[in-house]
Amino acid sequence: MNGSRVSAVVLRLFFLYRGSPQRVFPIFVWVIVDILLWGFLTRYLNSVSRAGFSFVPALLGAALLWDFLTRVMQGVTMPVFEDVWTRNFLNIFATPMRVSEYLAGVIAAAIGTSLASLVVMLVFAKAAFGLSFQTYGIALAPFLMVLFLTGVALGVAAAATVLRLGPASEWLIWPIPMLISPFAGVFYPVSTLPGWVQAIAFLLPPSHVFEGVRAIVAGRAAPWDRLALGCGLALAYLAAACLYFLWVYRYVIRTGLVARYSAETVS
Amino acid sequence: MSPPSPPAILSVERLSKSFEDLKAVDGVSFEVAPGEIVGLLGPNGAGKTTTISMILGVLEPTAGRIEIGGVDLRQDRSAALARTNFAAVYAPLPGNLTVEQNLRFFGMIYAVDNLGERIERLLAAYDLARFRGTKAGVLSSGEQTRLSLAKAMLNRPRLLLLDEPTASIDPSAARDIRAGIAKFVDSGHCGVLWTSHNMFEVEAVCDRVLFLSHGRIVLEGDPKTLPHEHGAETLDDLFVTVAHETLREQSAS
Numbered sequence: 001m002n003g004s005r006v007s008a009v010v011l012r013l014f015f016l017y018r019g020s021p022q023r024v025f026p027i028f029v030w031v032i033v034d035i036l037l038w039g040f041l042t043r044y045l046n047s048v049s050r051a052g053f054s055f056v057p058a059l060l061g062a063a064l065l066w067d068f069l070t071r072v073m074q075g076v077t078m079p080v081f082e083d084v085w086t087r088n089f090l091n092i093f094a095t096p097m098r099v100s101e102y103l104a105g106v107i108a109a110a111i112g113t114s115l116a117s118l119v120v121m122l123v124f125a126k127a128a129f130g131l132s133f134q135t136y137g138i139a140l141a142p143f144l145m146v147l148f149l150t151g152v153a154l155g156v157a158a159a160a161t162v163l164r165l166g167p168a169s170e171w172l173i174w175p176i177p178m179l180i181s182p183f184a185g186v187f188y189p190v191s192t193l194p195g196w197v198q199a200i201a202f203l204l205p206p207s208h209v210f211e212g213v214r215a216i217v218a219g220r221a222a223p224w225d226r227l228a229l230g231c232g233l234a235l236a237y238l239a240a241a242c243l244y245f246l247w248v249y250r251y252v253i254r255t256g257l258v259a260r261y262s263a264e265t266v267s
Numbered sequence: 268m269s270p271p272s273p274p275a276i277l278s279v280e281r282l283s284k285s286f287e288d289l290k291a292v293d294g295v296s297f298e299v300a301p302g303e304i305v306g307l308l309g310p311n312g313a314g315k316t317t318t319i320s321m322i323l324g325v326l327e328p329t330a331g332r333i334e335i336g337g338v339d340l341r342q343d344r345s346a347a348l349a350r351t352n353f354a355a356v357y358a359p360l361p362g363n364l365t366v367e368q369n370l371r372f373f374g375m376i377y378a379v380d381n382l383g384e385r386i387e388r389l390l391a392a393y394d395l396a397r398f399r400g401t402k403a404g405v406l407s408s409g410e411q412t413r414l415s416l417a418k419a420m421l422n423r424p425r426l427l428l429l430d431e432p433t434a435s436i437d438p439s440a441a442r443d444i445r446a447g448i449a450k451f452v453d454s455g456h457c458g459v460l461w462t463s464h465n466m467f468e469v470e471a472v473c474d475r476v477l478f479l480s481h482g483r484i485v486l487e488g489d490p491k492t493l494p495h496e497h498g499a500e501t502l503d504d505l506f507v508t509v510a511h512e513t514l515r516e517q518s519a520s
Binding site (some may be wrong): 004005007008011015016020056082085086087088090091092094095096097187254255256258259 | 317358361372378485
């Protein structure tokens with residue numbers, strides 16, 4: 001792994017963000033919009049529900065943790081989309097850059113952008129609605145780790161799909177977190193779901209995080225065994241996503257699709 | 268006893284590429300020696316860009332072998348491509364990065380030593396210094412071509428692939444660019460594979476030309492003597508003859 005090549009991917013994104021408020025703005029704006037939406041909703045629910053239960057860490061906290069996963073996924077896909085939009089795949093893949101270096105670069109870039117989102121999230125949610133992530137105690141670290149790994153896995157798989165199907169497949173990518181959220185038990189216990197959906201939820205790493213969030217809010221201990229399972233699943237999905245990207249990369253090189261990327265040939 | 272000839276910088280052996288029933292490149296073999304500029308000529312669809320794409324590692328051959336600077340492209344793609352660079356009209360650099368940012372980005376990918384100094388030299392050599400802070404997307408096509416060439420020189424490549432490098436620049440700038448590349452090649456460090464439809468340019472810069480037709484090399488030789496050897500007045504006439512034969516063969520088949 002060549003550090004200079006990995007850094008090049010990160011530096012390119014830094015160049016783009018530095019000179020482009022329209023790229024920086026979405027990192028923060030959706031987080032703030034979500035905090036406002038879920039913050040006021042939890043405030044309302046607190047006012048009409050039985051005394052003693054706070055919806056803030058359960059609902060607002062869950063919404064923000066899910067937002068974190070979404071930001072991570074988008075943080076991984078954005079550098080790839082930059083190459084799509086500038087038709088740069090030919091220039092990139094005709095260099096000594098290895099697939100592992102390219103992926104390491106986009107993941108490193110995602111760490112930067114998702115951490116920026118997380119900081120804004122923590123500060124604004126505390127200031128506006130009194131949500132403190134300290135409520136989750138030491139379990140916050142595995143929560144964030146599982147969500148980060150899952151977000152990266154989704155981002156890498158999404159990037160591979162765009163590389164395989166062409167620029168127009170971009171619209172398939174943005175709703176992915178929204179499509180997964182009903183099965184991940186973000187806002188309700190997994191036990192609420194029908195049996196067969198619970199089986200799906202069990203295989204989704206974030207479901208173990210959100211079960212953990214609810215356990216802590218209810219005053220129980222963090223389910224460390226489930227968090228370990230979630231972490232293991234997320235690592236397995238990340239490995240699978242990287243293999244999928246590698247497979248797609250080899251496919252586009254074998255078929256010549258990378259040299260004619262805008263043609264969107266799927267055969 | 269004459270000294271042994273230096274090993275080829277590019278060695279292509281029985282290279283083929285098929286797309287389903289179409290044989291785009293069919294058993295092509297050739298070499299490029301250090302200090303040599305080889306022209307790859309042929310009508311549209313002859314297989315020139317397919318050949319270049321395979322040498323650049325962005326298209327996997329169906330069969331055959333490519334060696335760059337003694338490194339097998341299939342065995343160690345990264346090491347082989349570290350010795351290579353290219354400029355092509357169909358591969359513009361990202362328009363949303365400035366000239367300097369583009370050179371820095373690609374310079375880091377090629378892990379160029381003393382990158383800042385190298386960028387300054389190339390900005391001066393390709394008359395791009397005044398555009399260093401300008402986004403590549405707003406440059407004229409000629410300026411973009413110069414930027415692509417500057418990027419192609421970043422890593423002092425042993426093998427330079429130029430696909431119609433002067434297609435969109437004025438004759439005066441094209442002459443300067445040809446002279447610059449010829450000077451770089453004269454050092455004996457680098458070999459060039461050059462495609463162009465400008466036969467005057469090919470005759471001026473190439474030491475040897477390969478005519479491709481239907482994915483095969485049908486003619487090979489010195490561009491200054493090849494036309495007369497085949498009963499044509501000029502290289503342009505020879506090109507037209509080969510292209511017409513291609514069309515006739517296509518119609519017959």
